[in-house]
Amino acid sequence: MIKFQNVTKIYPPSTTVLQEISFEVKDGEFISIVGKSGAGKTTLIRMILGxxxxxxxxxxxxxxNISSLEGDYLQDVRKKIGGIHQDYRLLLNKTVFENVAYILEVEGLDDIEINSQVPKVLEAVGLSDKLNNFPEQLSGGEQQRLAVARAIINHPDVIIADEPTGNLDPYNSYEVISLLEKINKVGKTVILATHDKEIVNKLGKRVITLEEGRIIRDESKGRFLI
Amino acid sequence: MINLKRAFSFALTDFYRNKGISVSAIFVLTLTSLLVTGLFLTHGVSSYLIDTIQNKIDITAYFKESTSEQDILSVKDEILANAPNTKSIDYVSKEDALSDFLQRHKESEVFSKALIEVGGNPFLPSLNIVTGGNTTQYEKIAEILEGQQFEDIIEKVDFSEKKATIDTIFSITRSVNIVGLLLGLVFVFIAISIVFNTIKLIINTAKEEINTMKIVGASNWFIKAPFVIEGGIFGLIASLVCLLLTVIAVLALTRFISVILPGFSLVSYFFSNLFLILLIQIAVGVGVGVVSSIIVVNRHLKV
Structure with missing residues (x-):
């Protein structure tokens, strides 16, 4: 599904962030990409999103080849990827309902379908009582659950989560990771970039470890070992 | 179609939710439209002023009583042949002059008595000439009338003091027009910069949102349209506010301007040019609003 082939990223003048990265992600996998801050996890995730x-x-x-895509072709790929970010990246001027509905509006679905699908997803992430709230009226955990709802509403091929628990307490972190596990169980591919050792070890899934821009380990049932 | 409907809905929702920002954008757009409208109305007043002065009679040539109409008309032809751009030459016969005088002073007994005392028709046939303020034409006509060719039939020639007045007014209006136009352009430029920067501030606050919209796969059009429509809404409301303010100003000022410029009705001028004024106000309001939005959003779409 996703393939990195000898990828190197150097920021001018000479900061190398990724070096000769090669790996493949198959349909339905749950992959954790781990490493210290500055190891290159976010750059790697950003490359998948173009x-x-x-x-x-x-x-x-x-x-x-994502880097060769432009305009609507690139946007079509982005529609197939559900993104969850550390800073939530919500639309602050839109309500909880509208944030999730926006994805379906981008896809061109009609209002009847939107009004039927959005409440179901918001119920699944426990936000059905906050439909008309604005993101800033939600707690950190609620905002990240909203981001999860937005990421899954259009049934994308893959969910990419970049440090989704970075700003959350252990309880909310557990809730978000549980949601990702559930999504993976229904056959969706999940790529999780994190430096949270406990979460990775608990998952018991494939782990790719990055260190100074290089892959130092890629194990099918890995652990957080740095 | 569904996307267009959504773009309008997003624009209206944003407009409502960001009331403070919307009001400030409308305010600066209204000021810009008012400025342009003001320039238009000022141009109307000054054009009328120049036109009125230009249409006043410059030269009146009085002919001897015995001169035949044919001879007078030959003078008229001579003038037209030498000064073809003369605005008008009207032949006024003795009889026309008398009836015109009687008509003008029909309520005054003093004039009627004076006429009886003089006996008969004391008026001379004449040619009333309007040059339209062109100095060369004026001099040419004066030369013909004062020349030897018509010495025998012309009793006297009245030159109004208009030439000097016209010269002065022309030099004033020319300076006023140049300075006014330059100042107007500077003000319009400043106003447009303020509008542009206000809209830039509004859209800059949405920069992160625009990035997010791109990341979730929205097309450039889908992101851009609501901002552009919102810019259009700002402009449309600004145009309406500007129109309302202009109507109020015109109604308030018309009496004052009539005192300074008798015969000029600002209200009539405004309403006879209403379509053009509306067009200018909408073009300035909506045009500046929409174009500013397009420029600013495009800057943030390169994700």
Whole structure:
């Protein structure tokens, strides 16, 4: 599904963030990408979303070279990826309902379908009583659950979570990771970038460990070992 | 279609939710539209002023009583041949002059008595000439009338003091027009910069949101349209506010301007140019609002 092929990223003048990264993500996998801060996790995630281009090498999404895509072609790929970010990246001027509905509006669904689907997803993440609240009226945990709802509403092929628990307490972190596990159980691919040792060890899934921009370990049932 | 409907709905919702910002954008757009409208109305007043002065009679040539109409008309032809751009030359016969005089002073007994005392028709046939303020034309006509060619039939030539007045007014209006236009352009430029920066501030606060919209796969059009429509709404409301303020100002000022410029009705001028004024106000309001939005959003769409 996603393939990194000898990817190197150097920020001018000479800061190397990723070096010769190669790995593949298969449909339905749950992968944790771990490493210290500055190891290159976020750059790697941003490359999948087409927000960064490799200095050399290629990143493929279902066979398409992401860095060669532009305009609507790139946006079509982004629609197939549900993103969850540490800073939530919510639309602050829209309500909880509207934030989730926006994804379906981008897809061109009609109001009847939107009004039927959005409440179901918000119920699944425990926000059905906050439909008309604005993101700033929610707690950190609620905002991240809203981000999860937004990421899954259009049934994307893959969910990418970049430090989704970075700003959350252990209880809310557990809730968000549980949601990701549930999503994976129904067959969706999940890529989780984190430096939370406890979460990774508890998951018992594939772990790719990054250190100074290089992959130092890639284990199918890995642990957080740095 | 569904996307267009949504773009309008997003724009209206944003407009309502950011009331403070919307009001400030409308305020600066209204000021810009008012400025342009003010320039338009000032131009109307000054054009009328120049036109009125230009249409006053410059030269009146009085002919001897015995001069035949044919001879007078030949003078008229001579003038037209030498000064073809003369605005108008009207032949006024003795009889016309008398009836015009009687008509003008029909309520005054003193004039009627004076006429009886003089006996008969004391008026001379004449040519009333309007040059339209062109100095060269004026001099040419004066030359013909004062030349030897018509010495025998012309009794006297009255030159009004208009030439000097016209010269002065022309030099004033020319300076006023140049300075006014330059100042107007500077003010309009400043106003547009303020509008642009206000809209830039509004959209900059949405920069993060625009990035997020791009990351979740929204097309450029889907992101841009609501901002552009919102800019249009700002402009449309500003145009309406400006129109309302202009109507109030015109109604309040019309009496005052009539005192300074008798015969000029600001209200009539305004309403006879209403379509053009509306067009200018909408073009300035909506145009500046929409174009500013497009420029600013485009800057944030490169994600």
């Amino acid at each position: 927000l960064e281009t490799p200095t050399s090498g290629e990143v493929f999404f279902r066979g398409q």
